[in-house]
Amino acid sequence: xxxxxxxxxxxxxxxxxxxxxxxxxxxxxxxxxxxxxxxxxxxxxxxxxxxxxxxxxxxxxxxxxxxxxxxxxxxxxxxxxxxxxxxxxxxxxxxxxxxxxxxxxxxxxxxxxxxxxxxxxxxxxxxxxxxxxxxxxxxxxxxxxxxxxxxxxxxxxxxxxxxxxxxxxxxxxxxxxxxxxxxxxxxxxxxxxxxxxxxxxxxxxxxxxxxxxxxxxxxxxxxxxxxxxxxxxxxxxxxxxxxxxxxxxxxxxxxxxxxxxxxxxxxxxxxxxxxxxxxxxxxxxxxxxxxxxxxxxxxxxxxxxxxxxxxxxxxxxxxxxxxxxxxxxxxxxxxxxxxxxxxxxxxxxxxxxxx
Numbered sequence: 001x002x003x004x005x006x007x008x009x010x011x012x013x014x015x016x017x018x019x020x021x022x023x024x025x026x027x028x029x030x031x032x033x034x035x036x037x038x039x040x041x042x043x044x045x046x047x048x049x050x051x052x053x054x055x056x057x058x059x060x061x062x063x064x065x066x067x068x069x070x071x072x073x074x075x076x077x078x079x080x081x082x083x084x085x086x087x088x089x090x091x092x093x094x095x096x097x098x099x100x101x102x103x104x105x106x107x108x109x110x111x112x113x114x115x116x117x118x119x120x121x122x123x124x125x126x127x128x129x130x131x132x133x134x135x136x137x138x139x140x141x142x143x144x145x146x147x148x149x150x151x152x153x154x155x156x157x158x159x160x161x162x163x164x165x166x167x168x169x170x171x172x173x174x175x176x177x178x179x180x181x182x183x184x185x186x187x188x189x190x191x192x193x194x195x196x197x198x199x200x201x202x203x204x205x206x207x208x209x210x211x212x213x214x215x216x217x218x219x220x221x222x223x224x225x226x227x228x229x230x231x232x233x234x235x236x237x238x239x240x241x242x243x244x245x246x247x248x249x250x251x252x253x254x255x256x257x258x259x260x261x262x263x264x265x266x267x268x269x270x271x272x273x274x275x276x277x278x279x280x281x282x283x284x285x286x287x288x289x290x291x292x293x294x295x296x297x298x299x300x301x302x303x304x305x306x307x308x309x310x311x312x313x314x315x316x317x318x319x320x321x322x323x324x325x326x327x328x329x330x331x332x333x334x335x336x337x338x339x340x341x342x343x344x345x346x347x348x349x350x351x352x353x354x355x
Contacts, residue, residue, distance in 0.1 A: 002213060003213075003215075004216075005184070006215045007185050007186075009217075010187060011185075012024065012114065012135050013135075015053060017217055017239050022276060024240045025054070025242075026054045026055070026240065026241065027043075027056070027242075029104075029244075030244055031093065031253050031255045032244065033100075034253045035093075035097075042247060043245060044108050044113065044115075052245075055113050055115050056242065058117060059117040059118065059120065060119075060124060061091070061095055064121040065120045116135040118137040118139045121148065125148070135159075136153075136158070138159065138160065140162040140163065140165050141165060143171070150177045156182070160240070161189065162221045163210070164193030164221070186216050187239070188210055188218055189221040190210060190220050195223050195255070195257075195258050196224060197224045198224075204236055207237050207238055208237050217240070218238055219233075219242070221242045222241065227243075227264065234275045241268075244259035245265050295322060296321060298320060299321075299323045299326060299348060300318070300327070300334065300349040301320050301349060302343045304345055305342070309338055312335055313336075317334065317335065317349060326348075334354060339353060340352065340355050
């Protein structure tokens with residue numbers, strides 16, 4: 001039983017997100033626009049064509065997210081794809097210019113896509129409010145920024161919180177911060193902050209654990225290669241999936257290496273929709289098709305002509321397909337009985353056929 005009472009069905013713009021609603025699929029643009037506005041627009045169109053529900057941006061500048069310093073704290077090391085540069089330089093290359101964002105939202109809206117962002121400081125939250133974005137995504141590394149979370153939660157819109165670098169206490173504090181602002185619309189994203197993520201570090205099995213522990217609607221922010229992990233997450237209860245989308249990995253950029261191309265994203269969406277259908281009901285009962293198919297199961301048939309009074313034996317009675325005769329479980333009770341009238345090969349055996 002969870003310690004929190006959170007909403008189990010969340011309205012995000014015109015979509016509902018919950019156990020019995022379609023999985024909500026987000027294409028993360030991140031830095032894949034490569035500082036070209038027209039390319040950003042193209043990515044939005046590719047997202048629409050792939051069948052996603054939303055496009056996501058990131059709202060920061062290099063100066064709102066960090067400072068320009070060459071001190072060791074700000075150097076990127078540790079085996080990432082960005083090693084050898086500083087945080088400030090990376091974010092200068094990766095940020096989405098703020099003056100583009102209203103236009104990008106407008107374009108998304110025209111195509112029927114939701115568009116929202118991850119804010120990285122309070123000025124970004126104010127800016128997102130001006131655009132009336134329908135949700136707030138808290139990135140993994142911001143989960144410890146409780147003042148930022150409280151500011152976002154106070155806007156009374158759905159809170160999507162990635163747990164990539166979160167300790168359990170961080171998750172609890174983030175949820176408590178939302179509740180303190182009267183916001184119970186929280187979606188937790190299982191996430192591993194490694195780019196790309198090795199499969200063995202994903203731990204999808206944590207999705208049902210987190211759902212039970214925190215009583216949240218669960219999702220997945222996925223940085224693995226391919227779509228297998230995202231599709232599998234649906235079977236474990238993920239109701240939201242976020243993946244990076246680019247036009248072509250070979251075009252490069254800070255996130256290009258672990259992003260999906262449009263046709264791969266379309267395949268992901270198609271497979272998620274198939275899995276949703278396939279998951280179906282928890283109740284054990286045969287479908288109408290299975291009930292019909294059951295008629296093809298085995299049953300007891302007469303396989304040699306039998307005269308009235310003759311004994312039923314393994315020679316003249318057999319369990320064969322189809323299912324029109326008595327159930328095979330009756331076989332041992334029937335062998336040794338006497339035919340009550342003449343019986344003919346190829347007829348299903350019935351109770352009235354023997355004494």
